[in-house]
Amino acid sequence: MEGHSTYQPKGKVAQWFESRLPIVGLIHSSAIAYPVPKNLNYMWTFGAILSLMLVCQIISGVVLAMHYVAYAPVAFERVEHIMRDVSYGWLIRYIHANGASMFFMAVYIHMFRGMYYGSYKAPREVLWILGVIIYLLMMATGFMGYVLPWGQMSFWGATVITNLFSAIPLVGETIVQWLWGGYSVGAPTLNRFFSLHYLLPFMIAGVVGLHIWALHHVGQNNPDGVDIKNVAKDSVPFTPYATIKDTFAMVVFLIFFSWFIFYIPNYLGHSDNYIPANPLSTPAHIVPEWYYLPFYAILRSVPDKLGGVLAMFAAIAVLAFLPWLDTSKVRSAKYRPLFRQFFWVFAAVSVGLGYLGSQPAEGGYVIASRIFTVYYFAHFLVILPLLGLFERPKPVPASIADAVLAKSKGGAVVVAGAAGPETK
Ligand code: HEM
Known part of the structure; x- marks a missing residue:
């Protein structure tokens, strides 16, 4: 994606400067062209x-x-x-x-x-x-x-x-x-x-x-x-x-x-x-603070102190391995019907963990935290690796242009259909 700059400094001073520090060209290639x-x-x-x-x-x-x-x-x-x-x-x-x-x-x-x-x-x-x-x-x-x-x-x-x-x-x-x-x-x-x-x-x-x-x-x-x-x-x-x-x-x-x-x-x-x-x-x-609550819930869901600390750090570290845990060749959830559903369950579990982190560590809250913590890790370590193997993705468009044109054609059909009854 680099090297698309068509920037040519105009004045003599600009040329002199650009040949020594091509910063304007860098800005041009990364934020304009x-x-x-x-x-x-x-x-x-x-x-x-x-x-x-x-x-x-x-x-x-x-x-x-x-x-x-x-x-x-x-x-x-x-x-x-x-x-x-x-x-x-x-x-x-x-x-x-x-x-x-x-x-x-x-x-x-x-x-x-x-x-x-x-x-x-x-x-x-x-x-x-x-x-x-x-x-x-x-x-x-x-x-x-x-x-x-x-x-x-x-x-x-x-x-x-x-x-x-x-x-x-x-x-x-x-x-x-x-x-x-x-x-x-x-x-x-x-x-x-x-x-x-x-x-x-x-x-x-x-x-x-x-x-x-x-x-x-x-x-x-x-x-x-x-x-x-x-x-x-x-x-x-x-x-x-x-x-x-x-x-x-x-x-x-x-x-x-x-x-x-x-x-x-x-x-x-x-x-x-x-x-x-x-x-x-x-x-x-x-x-x-609210933004730490899901991890706080994971920490407190493990009865052992060291275990809780390890689980909390592992919950963040596992993110770094995501590129290799997700085995599907298809990137976007748009073409992965099963993954899409699991994604939303995962999002709900993350929010749920956040709520549980804000509650006292007792009774039903702890039990729910344990279930949600297990699901959090299962999403990365079990669901994602297996989904890639078993899911049948939808056909992916050959290019971005194809995807955009298919969408606008679809849009035209909807508009024509919607306009139909009114014009009668
Ligand atoms: C200070 C925090 C961050 C800044 C300023 C930042 C900045 C950016 C910018 C400017 C882009 C391109 C525009 C966009 O895709 O929205 C981008 C893309 C991206 N960022 Fe970040 N980012 C931050 C944090 C993160 C974090 C925490 C993650 C993940 C753990 C992340 C993952 C990504 C990925 C995967 C892309 C590529 C997205 C794509 O092309 O689809 N970023 N980031």
């Missing part, structure tokens, strides 16, 4: 939305850091200072706090889109694995960010999660003390979490660069899962087509985001985090 499959739907705008959210989080985070102090005795009140005394501090904080949730919402849509359309299959395995690395880095960043306001949930969430490492045989306790920088979550923990919370987004930005490089090298997948064969017939140039569509989707997403910021800024947070951290008082329920 780059061929985009002509059948992409709005699910393909989430990469752009995610890039926007990453920039939004970095800018709002850097401004917050100008006023925040990562010292345990004052951290909580510094956040209140931002909310009350700093000009528009409340806005910047609400952008950053809700932005994290929006970022995860967008990433989950982006990942499920990839799973539905088989975007992880050859030749996009590395692109997918880079995505899984980004996701892991996002989870680490979000976790450390939540500790910074130094409220009750910050403190106890950090205590629960860091304690998980103590389940590792022999070295567990040592690792936990090393993470804490002491013998409990305290001032040194807050300081190092702040340092890493500032660092990781830039690492994410680096991996996103690789992610997009890999994407541009292999080309985009699309709803029909067939490759671009004829650039003229199957694709359109990135600008203006994708640029306009992405911009429109970003604006709609920003409206949704604004609704949270301006109307329900604390809806996704936990009220206990407005109580200063108190090591002597444990909250009744320690719940992580």
